[in-house]
């Protein structure tokens with residue numbers, strides 16, 4: 535069985551030196567022993583962290599990052615950005631989806647993410663007719679995940695309506711749409727690709743309360759439970775104040791309040807964004823044990839607002855991070871901005887450290903690694919027996935890490951390093967996929983990506 539000797543490693547009990555990790559044939563950790571001597575083991579000569587889960591991704595949006603930064607005639611907002619996104623989504627062919635996702639997943643691995651939850655909502659041909667295999671675009675995402683080596687939680691999106699109260703969808707939303715029956719068939723056809731794989735999980739993503747009816751939400755959960763009763767359920771919620779107002783007009787309740795009142799939210803759930811919360815919603819969401827899926831760089835890019843992280847984490851609320859629209863793919867940057875948003879609105883510092891003399895970087899990393907693992911429903915998040923052997927080796931020669939030890943490594947990585955550059959090697963299920971800071975297929979992915987982008991942007 536492969537054996538790794540980690541010079542310094544973050545374990546559930548804190549930092550340990552000379553940690554021997556034995557990995558089984560499936561890439562799962564069989565044992566962890568600190569203070570070991572093992573000259574025959576593969577040496578990871580530096581600080582080693584568990585791999586992070588990127589809990590929210592729309593892979594195709596990687597290719598439109600940077601295309602929505604030109605001011606329009608009126609007030610630019612999430613809703614004007616969405617028009618650009620719809621125009622872009624309308625042009626994508628299956629090979630584009632695969633090329634973009636492969637490039638993105640390679641970047642994610644370089645950035646410290648060893649798993650991704652893909653919130654996948656472009657399903658059909660332009661115009662809305664399903665492909666001969668209705669799961670065609672999902673299979674392209676699976677192929678990209680396999681090519682890159684990233685672990686995948688695939689979340690086919692259920693999308694049916696154009697607004698609260700079952701408004702008919704727009705023309706531009708037709709590539710996204712399913713009936714409940716067609717959606718259940720899509721899940722069934724995908725399920726075999728997820729069986730007996732420690733690096734894959736199939737879940738669901740009802741897009742938002744504006745895009746599905748209450749009945750469809752229940753039907754989607756029932757369809758998932760027939761396949762995997764513990765699998766993740768993700769939903770966009772309360773990202774925009776206009777969405778909160780529309781939800782109140784429809785139901786008399788705010789989105790998070792409405793969802794919590796259904797009595798179904800538990801540890802399987804990831805409420806993506808959940809930006810706009812009342813004090814009561816903060817307490818109730820924290821108590822539900824669901825994960826709030828935070829995407830600070832995207833939320834900043836879109837002008838969404840700032841999640842009340844201080845109050846929510848003080849209440850024991852669980853979080854994870856995602857790169858969502860991929861205007862940035864850097865775990866350290868999203869964690870940094872999460873803390874900085876709180877600093878900027880409160881005019882104070884180290885707000886998420888969780889107590890006096892505690893490291894902000896450590897608290898952020900622990901919360902995101904454990905919450906992220908829960909949200910993607912995969913055995914990861916800590917270096918321990920029974921978990922997958924996902925490791926990030928930080929570059930001990932990185933200037934930002936010079937002279938640092940223990941939690942100060944995390945503070946330096948998150949708050950003072952140049953994004954990805956401090957990660958030198960990444961392992962998923964015991965297999966090395968990033969060497970010297972570069973994904974092993976970086977050049978091939980970039981060539982295919984350039985080809986797709988050149989064609990897409992020419993049209």
Ligand code: ZN
Nearest residue numbers: 592653770858
């Ligand atoms: Zn999203």
